[in-house]
Amino acid sequence: MRVTFFVVGKTKSAHWDALAHDYGERIRRFVPGSIQVVREAEPALAANPELARAREAKHLLAALPASAYVVLLDVAGEVVSSEALAEKMRKWRDTGVRDLCFVTGGHWGVTEAVRQRADWRWSLSKLTFTHEMARVLAAEQVYRALARLANVPYAK
Numbered sequence: 001m002r003v004t005f006f007v008v009g010k011t012k013s014a015h016w017d018a019l020a021h022d023y024g025e026r027i028r029r030f031v032p033g034s035i036q037v038v039r040e041a042e043p044a045l046a047a048n049p050e051l052a053r054a055r056e057a058k059h060l061l062a063a064l065p066a067s068a069y070v071v072l073l074d075v076a077g078e079v080v081s082s083e084a085l086a087e088k089m090r091k092w093r094d095t096g097v098r099d100l101c102f103v104t105g106g107h108w109g110v111t112e113a114v115r116q117r118a119d120w121r122w123s124l125s126k127l128t129f130t131h132e133m134a135r136v137l138a139a140e141q142v143y144r145a146l147a148r149l150a151n152v153p154y155a156k
């Protein structure tokens with residue numbers, strides 16, 4: 001099972017970028033994994049978040065492989081424990097999911113069309129994080145789940 005994180009725009013903070021890459025490396029100890037950056041809306045669209053979201057959604061939807069199982073990071077999604085996430089990943093792996101894609105929205109979030117494309121909507125908490133933080137938190141939890149499934153201790 002390949003794991004890909006789809007994100008909107010490059011991570012601008014060097015700290016969050018370093019963490020995202022660290023967890024990416026750790027994830028690759030267990031499965032092939034990568035980060036796919038899709039184009040973020042031009043700064044000129046900041047005054048029109050709806051249009052900005054729509055632009056970014058177009059890029060996201062075009063980038064997602066047709067056969068991928070899509071997990072959307074969404075505040076309004078389902079909150080689960082780390083153990084329950086690991087069980088979900090076990091089920092996806094054992095039922096033949098080949099392309100597992102985690103999608104984090106951009107600064108303005110995502111459109112309804114992106115929500116519709118998701119097979120599961122995952123909420124990290126009822127709190128809203130920046131997209132740069134949400135990417136890292138999701139990657140850490142995915143790494144934690146993979147370590148659990150491989151029955152190896154969580155490497156600090």
Ligand SMILES: C[S@@+](CC[C@H](N)C(=O)[O-])C[C@H]1O[C@@H](n2cnc3c(N)ncnc32)[C@H](O)[C@@H]1O
Pocket residue numbers: 072073074075076103104105106107108109110122123124125126127128129130131132134
């Ligand atoms: C700043 S948030 C977008 C906020 C936007 N106003 C909204 O309502 O979606 C950017 C992205 O980070 C992710 N995100 C932020 N907090 C999250 C949470 N608690 N659970 C899951 N994803 C979260 C989502 O993918 C979201 O699209």
